[in-house]
Structure formats: C-alpha cells, structure tokens
Amino acid sequence: MKHQSLLHPSRRLTLVRWLSLLFFVGLTSYLGIRHQIVGGGPQGAAPLDTFCVFGGVETLWTYVTTGKFLAKTNMANLVLLAASLVLVIVAGAGFCGWICPLGALQEWLGKLGKRLFGNSLTVPPAIDRSLRSLRFLFLALILYRTVLDNKLWFETYDPFKVIFHFNFETTTSVVILALFIALSLPIERSWCRYLCPLSAVYSLLSPLSLFKLKRRPSACIDCGICTRACPVGIDVQHCGTIPDGQCIKCLQCMEACPKPDALVLETGKPPSAPAVPPALPR
Known part of the structure; x- marks a missing residue:
C-alpha cells in the first residue's frame, strides 16, 4: 500500500466531528424518547437496546450457539456491530471520537469541568495504566454474566441505557447518572478510559487499523x-x-x-530507503 499522510486538520474538520456527535446524540435521544412515549411491544417502538452496538457483542454468543437473540436484541445489533468493526479496521476507535453519543456527553461535560475547575484532573501515569485495565475485566464480567443469565445483564448499569432511555425512576439509574456526571466533569472521558466495555473491544482490534x-x-x-x-x-x-x-x-x-x-495521520507503510549499492572493487 502506498504511504500517505494527512497533515494539520482544519477547523472545518473539527466542526464536522462536532456536528456528527451532535447528530448522533439527537438521534439516540429521539429513539429513547419515542420508546417512552409510544411504548414497546409489537405495536410500539423498538427499545434503545436494539440500536446499541454493544448489544451486538452481548448477543453474539447466544446467536452463534443457539441461532436466537437475547431479549431486546435482534439482527440490527449484529449489523451495527459489524459496521463499527469495519470502522475500527479503517480508523481505529474512531467510533468513540466521531459517533458515540455517550462519548459526546463525556466530552461536553469535560469541557464544562475545565471551565468550572480551571483544568482537568491529571491521573498519575501508574494509576492511569492500572485503571485502564478495568475495561477488560469489566468486559469479561459482562459477557460472563450475560451468558450465565441468558439476558442483557448489564442494561441496568449501562450509562448509555440509563441516560438515553430517559427513565430515572429507580435509585440505581439516579446513582449511575450522578456517578457518570461526577466522574466526567473532572476527568475527560473517564468512562471511555477506564470502564467502557465497548472501548475494550475496540482496543483489542485497533492495532489492525489502516x-x-x-x-x-x-x-x-x-x-x-x-x-x-x-x-x-x-x-x-x-x-x-x-x-x-x-x-x-x-x-x-x-x-x-x-x-x-x-503530528500526522498516516496510512500504509512509509517507503523504505533505497538500498545502497555495494562499492565496486578497485
């Protein structure tokens, strides 16, 4: 593959990213509110779980082994998962930076936190490395419990479902929301860094990105x-x-x-230096 590079991005590209995040936050909010208004069931609106990329990860084992889906998931989850994995191969965890509505909320809360506190909290490198490994442990726990219980075990604790489902009637949902805000204000994208199970999946595959x-x-x-x-x-x-x-x-x-x-965004391998011909004998 020919080596190519993208140099300094313009502010227009940044605007496109912000508009993309805003669009997906709006779309996800609409889906969550519509389900609350119309209700579920055959005559109602599909639950937010149906449009969740991580739902594809959760239901994959059940679908492969039984040919069935976990409740509240269907083929749409697997299609969304496949599309996001294609994006990973192209641009790494670009989904998190350009599409994920939960990531967008964290980013906006982080910027608000900078205004309130003057700067983001810097986590010491040794502690940061340890905390980042929690994503993988959390992913393993979720998949284990999902297979064991044969249901979406994580949905009760998932900040994506809690926030965009717009149903804060339980103590658990209120606590999850409060913790999400409390951690996102001082530490930018704290959920992405340390706990997001989908981020863990992307981390495993991102080294393959172009x-x-x-x-x-x-x-x-x-x-x-x-x-x-x-x-x-x-x-x-x-x-x-x-x-x-x-x-x-x-x-x-x-x-x-x-x-x-x-700083450059490169695709392909840089061209190798031309071989130096051997010296001619005298």
Whole structure:
C-alpha cells in the first residue's frame, strides 16, 4: 500500500466531528424518547437496546450457539456491530471520537469541568495504566454474566441505557447518572478510559487499523500542547506512534499543535530507503 499522510486538520474538520456527535446524540435521544412515549411491544417502538452496538457483542454468543437473540436484541445489533468493526479496521476507535453519543456527553461535560475547575484532573501515569485495565475485566464480567443469565445483564448499569432511555425512576439509574456526571466533569472521558466495555473491544482490534496517528520527533518542539489537548489522557508529546488501543482519532492534538508537520495521520507503510549499492572493487 502506498504511504500517505494527512497533515494539520482544519477547523472545518473539527466542526464536522462536532456536528456528527451532535447528530448522533439527537438521534439516540429521539429513539429513547419515542420508546417512552409510544411504548414497546409489537405495536410500539423498538427499545434503545436494539440500536446499541454493544448489544451486538452481548448477543453474539447466544446467536452463534443457539441461532436466537437475547431479549431486546435482534439482527440490527449484529449489523451495527459489524459496521463499527469495519470502522475500527479503517480508523481505529474512531467510533468513540466521531459517533458515540455517550462519548459526546463525556466530552461536553469535560469541557464544562475545565471551565468550572480551571483544568482537568491529571491521573498519575501508574494509576492511569492500572485503571485502564478495568475495561477488560469489566468486559469479561459482562459477557460472563450475560451468558450465565441468558439476558442483557448489564442494561441496568449501562450509562448509555440509563441516560438515553430517559427513565430515572429507580435509585440505581439516579446513582449511575450522578456517578457518570461526577466522574466526567473532572476527568475527560473517564468512562471511555477506564470502564467502557465497548472501548475494550475496540482496543483489542485497533492495532489492525489502516490509519495511524504519529508524532514526528524531528518537527516536534516539545511544547506539550498536544498532550493537554487529548481528551483521553494520552501523553502524545512523548509518543512515536500514538497507542491505537487508547486513541479515539478525534484529531484534537493535531488541531492544537502549533507545528503542522509534527503530528500526522498516516496510512500504509512509509517507503523504505533505497538500498545502497555495494562499492565496486578497485
């Protein structure tokens, strides 16, 4: 594959990303509210679970082994999952940075937190690395309980379902909402970083992505602006290739960077240097 690179993104690209997030937040809100108004059942509206990408992960084992779906899921979940995995192969966890409505809410809450507190809370690197592993443990727990109970065990605790289902009548839902807001304000995308099971799935597959975000040390001036701009807490300033398992391809680091050629989004392998011919014998 021919090596290509995308240099400094324009603010127009950032606007497109924000509009994309706003669109999916609006669409998901509409689906959740419509279900509340119309109700479920054969004559009602499909539940929010039907449009959940992670629902495809949860119901996959049951479908493969029995040919049936878990309650509240259907083929639409698997189609959405397949589409999101294709996106992962192309752009890593770009779904999280450009489409996920829950990620959008976290990003907006994080920006509000910066205004309220002056800056985001910086988690020490050693603690950050340990906390990031919780995603994988959480994913394993969810899949284990889902298979064991043969139902969507996680839906009661899923902030996506709690928030966009617009049903805050239980103590559990109120606590989940409060914790989500309380953690998202001081730590940008805290759910994405440390607990999101779908993020864990993407982290496992993102290294296969075609597009890689890289820092060019020769052009970098070590100002640290890229690291401060990253919403998921990656130390971009000291990376070579930005870790695919963490990067959501939002490109905020590229936009913030004062050196247009210091951060590049590359696809394919860079061309190898031409071989030096052996010296002719004298």
